[in-house]
Amino acid sequence: MEKLVYGPVPSRRFGISLGVDVVPFKVCTLDCTYCQLGHTTRHSTRRELFVPVARVVEQVGAAISRGPIPDIITFAGSGEPTLYSGLGELAEELRATFSIPLLLITNGTLLWQPEVAAEAARFDLVAPSLDAGDEATFRLLNRPAPEVTFQRLVEGLTSFAACHPEKVRLEVFFVAGVNDSPEQVEALVATVTAIAAPRVELNTAVRPTADASVRGVSAEFLADVARRFTCPAIPIAVSPIAASRVAQSGxxxxxxxxxxxxxxxxxxxxxxxxxxxxxxxxxxxxxxxxxxxxxxxxxxxxxxxxxxxxx
Ligand code: SF4
The missing domain is CATH 1.10.10.10 (Winged helix-like DNA-binding domain superfamily/Winged helix DNA-binding domain)
Known part of the structure; x- marks a missing residue:
């Protein structure tokens, strides 16, 4: 049977996380240069029921029975999870069956669609991405599918953050020489301020990425940028405590x-x-x-x- 659930594994940000992967490798609305999964093989904005909801619930139940009990169930994996048309129904099923918080990690490009926003709202936490404050940098870094625009991305994030501020954990990914110039950082900070994101987490490349030329920025750069946001902004660090809490699993x-x-x-x-x-x-x-x-x-x-x- 196709494996739709992985972990639990220590997550940098959310403790012990059981992963749910409902999108085939690698179907995504973007083809980010820094993607750890490699290049997007199917650039798509079409939502599909890639797997039956019941099959995912069954596999989550089996993983929880094996233990350890995760702190959170995280939707991420091999592509963009909002492309899964069963997203809202699955979130409801998991909520009804297991008392474990749900996290959606998304690139945010489909949040402008009311049905996608409504389904995302069924999660306890939503971690969308925004790596640019202008269309040119967005296209260079995130390489969107033709129908995806920077304007719609920002509109979707703004609307979702306004309706569900307590759920949003915005992530910004920096790549040296691509989105780290003073002008780009200024535009990005202005965009995040306009979105009224309640909290921002700053990340950079430390693992092999789709484009071998991608280089991370320094810890000092992240710390400096963090001070420029009007909302709390936190450079992400690996949590050794989370790692040590993982027992035998898999x-x-x-x-x-x-x-x-x-x-x-x-x-x-x-x-x-x-x-x-x-x-x-x-x-x-x-x-x-x-x-x-x-x-x-x-x-x-x-x-x-x-x-x-x-x-
Ligand atoms: S949005 Fe995520 S999965 Fe899609 S290309 Fe970018 S990093 Fe990879």
């Missing part, structure tokens, strides 16, 4: 669990060791076997060695 087959995790994002051996609560040498040995079999590849990045799934 399928019980280390090879399968590593390949499943790497299908979602590149990881270091330490990332995998933390998220699976396993000894590092055990993870490293399995990684060497998978490397020798050609199932994964290793990429040096930011003084660390990341493992990625080979296509």
């Amino acid at each position: 399928t019980g087959d280390l090879r399968t669990d590593i390949l499943t995790t790497l299908a979602r994002r590149p990881c270091t051996a330490a990332d995998l060791s933390n998220s699976m609560a396993l000894h590092l040498p055990q993870v490293e040995t399995t990684l060497q076997v998978l490397l020798a079999e050609g199932k994964i590849a290793a990429e040096a990045r930011a003084n660390a060695l990341y493992y990625v799934l080979r296509p």
Whole structure:
């Protein structure tokens, strides 16, 4: 059966997270240069029922039964989750069945559509992205599908934040040399202020990305930019506490669990060791076997060695 649920894994921002992945790899309204999943293979704005709602609920139930109990159920994964037309119904089903908060990580490009906004409103938290304060930077960095415009993105975010300010956790991703000039930062801060986002989280590239040329900005840059927002703005950091809370989870087959995790994002051996609560040498040995079999590849990045799934 197709795997629609992964984890739980330690999330940078939300504690122990059980992931729900309802969109096929890699269907998205954007093709961000910094995407950790690689290039978008289907640029689309058409919403579809990619999988039956009941099948997702069944797999979430099985994962929760195995334990540990997650802090949050996170919709993200292989593409843009608002492209799933069963999103609202699934959120309702999960809410009725499990008493666990729901988080939607979205690029926000479809939030201007009233039905998408209504479905997103069924989540406890919504984490949309905004990486630019102008159309040219948006196109350069996020490479949208032809129907997606910067104006609609901003309109959707503004309207959603006005109706549900308590739910919104806006994320801004910075790429060195692409959206970090003083003018671009000024336009971005002005746009976030106009949207009236209640809180902003600042992120940058630390893992291998779709475009190999992508480079992260410095921690000092993020700290400096954080001071310019009128709302609370927080550079995101890895939470070792969250990592240490993860107990044994997954399928019980280390090879399968590593390949499943790497299908979602590149990881270091330490990332995998933390998220699976396993000894590092055990993870490293399995990684060497998978490397020798050609199932994964290793990429040096930011003084660390990341493992990625080979296509
Ligand atoms: S980062 Fe998110 S929004 Fe951008 S291409 Fe990847 S999946 Fe799509």
